[in-house]
Amino acid sequence: MQPSPNGTSSESDAAPRGPVDASLVPRFAGIATFARLPRLDEVDHADIAVVGIPFDSGVSYRPGARFGPAHVREASRLLRPYNPAQDVFPFGAQQVADAGDLVANPFDISAAVAEIETGARELGARADRLVVIGGDHTVALPLLRAIHAQHGPVAVLHFDAHLDTWDTYFGAPTTHGTPFRRASEEGLIDLTASMHVGIRGPLYDKGDLEDDARLGFAIVTSEFVEENGVAAAVDRIRARVGTAPLYISIDIDVLDPAHAPGTGTPEAGGLTSRELLRMLRALTDLRIVGADVVEVAPAYDHAQLTAVAASHVVYELLSAMAPRGAEETR
Ligand SMILES: N=C(N)NCCCC(=O)O
Ligand SMILES: [Zn+2]
């Protein structure tokens, strides 16, 4: 294989352009794109664009997820080309590129949501699928609007400590605690195939769960995973999602604060990063049409714990989305 001057490896024009080779350029050198991948403007077309949305004006508690994309990119420098857990080269089996960040108005949530939807739709012309790094969970609503325009109602597999199907906060309908209620009301999701995983902690009222079920979500709680194990949780997820086009939304606070302290609304009693990664690895053959990883807030992080976890979550998503063919390429 001929390394190019910037240390990226590419065997021919047709092969995907992969990350900067860490054996040629130290992984701590250079400007951080996700996993040191090429930028979207450096490739003709991407199968998947990784894109940041530095927006956190929808938070109900600790702010700071606007700095999530940069923090996750920094921690992603250590990722390597081959994923043995899924036996795939996620950057060789498909072209993945970093599209930078979408611009979202920090002072006007409605304007931001419109900008995010437009930005996602426009990116859709240059990349087949998007994997988004948030940003707070508000961003899932415009992303689902863009996905719906392309695919119709999708199964939403939502990993989170929180339901995020609440109605309003201080009268505001568009916040990080409400995206999936709005999405359900707008007909964006498949009400027979959507599910929350990792739910735990105090609610506002008993009726929250009744509302949530009516809005189309089944639930695998964090406690269910503890009592029955990952394999049983995966069985329930796969039975629910079936063959529907699947959008995966991962709030990093689904992890226990011991595994992901850097987030705005932490809840005790969460999943381990090992459990979450195992669940994602079991989704390989599902029809994943897009994904987000949200709520990483670096100000509360320590030693990049949360960002390392989030970067591996993105890596498992990209691996699960990679086509499986006869030829194994890096
Ligand atoms: N989407 C996240 N992370 N949290 C929603 C929590 C809403 C609340 O403060 O009750
Ligand atoms: Zn949450």
Ligand SMILES: [Zn+2]
């Ligand atoms: Zn959330």
